[in-house]
Amino acid sequence: MSRKKDEFPSLLVVSGGQTLLRLRFLHELIATQRSEGWAILKVNGTDPLAVRDALGGDLFVARKTLAVVTEPTKIDLDLLQLHATDTNTDTTLLLHIEGAPDGRTKFGKFVKKLDGSHKAFPLPTEWKAPDVAVEFVVAEVKLHGYTIRPALARALVNRVGSDLGLLRFEIQKMVLLAHANGSEIVDKAEVKGGMAPIAEASVGPMIEALAARDQKRLAQALHRVRKTSKYDPTMRICRFLGSTVIKWMQATHLENMPPKAAAMELGLNPWYFENKILPPATRWGKKGTVQLVTDLAASERAVLSGAQSPWTVLSARLLAAC
Numbered sequence: 156m157s158r159k160k161d162e163f164p165s166l167l168v169v170s171g172g173q174t175l176l177r178l179r180f181l182h183e184l185i186a187t188q189r190s191e192g193w194a195i196l197k198v199n200g201t202d203p204l205a206v207r208d209a210l211g212g213d214l215f216v217a218r219k220t221l222a223v224v225t226e227p228t229k230i231d232l233d234l235l236q237l238h239a240t241d242t243n244t245d246t247t248l249l250l251h252i253e254g255a256p257d258g259r260t261k262f263g264k265f266v267k268k269l270d271g272s273h274k275a276f277p278l279p280t281e282w283k284a285p286d287v288a289v290e291f292v293v294a295e296v297k298l299h300g301y302t303i304r305p306a307l308a309r310a311l312v313n314r315v316g317s318d319l320g321l322l323r324f325e326i327q328k329m330v331l332l333a334h335a336n337g338s339e340i341v342d343k344a345e346v347k348g349g350m351a352p353i354a355e356a357s358v359g360p361m362i363e364a365l366a367a368r369d370q371k372r373l374a375q376a377l378h379r380v381r382k383t384s385k386y387d388p389t390m391r392i393c394r395f396l397g398s399t400v401i402k403w404m405q406a407t408h409l410e411n412m413p414p415k416a417a418a419m420e421l422g423l424n425p426w427y428f429e430n431k432i433l434p435p436a437t438r439w440g441k442k443g444t445v446q447l448v449t450d451l452a453a454s455e456r457a458v459l460s461g462a463q464s465p466w467t468v469l470s471a472r473l474l475a476a477c
Contacts, residue, residue, distance in 0.1 A: 171276030254422020
């Protein structure tokens, strides 16, 4: 979104669980306003003095100011409401919320009333996530000046998953291959050649086996991953598993909260949290999930410290944990 100076409201909100899209929008907005001569400030909402200083604008140069506020729920709500109605200010407060605002709170209800001043990037429901990911793939490829058939985009999503960050990483490689091949489209050859080893290794079964604490299935999944990987996959597998295991651990520490409330606290889709995160979290428990995080961290350190066989460290630790 790009607005002219006189079209900017005094208060904007950017939120949502789609981290990649939210941050991309935020960075593009900041770059646009900076190019138009605006002063850009970064403010932490936990610091009342910093917020009030930002509202004072640029004291040395008469120009517009865009103050990007993290942790905005900590700001005095009366101050936000007053600023939102200020039509004479030179400062726009941009409240950056990681995840969805909690609609049960006063702050959440206030954000909901902003309507046109709120740009949201919500996580799709579990059953809509693949369709959203396919649309993203098509649009992302187009952004690079190429095209991809929707059917091929869906095949990519079915193989890699609906995580937009991972899909973006795959697309960057495929576009480079298309350029090297002198192709005007991203076709089967580019998709096959650019797909990450982690996707070819079918790491999904490993997550499922770990979620079920099934040692036998996990051993088989580990074997398949190593067998189909050209290079040691320890670091990439650790990062892939880590993003999920950390959610399990977080869920165990919110056990006293209702599932929907816990999902909101973590910025996750309630259905996804209750059906995909909560069951393995309950199965592993606090001690077990903390141990898994410790095991993954130790395996990463084995890679970084130059251990002879980091994959052995990872495999042994995970199997022992089960």
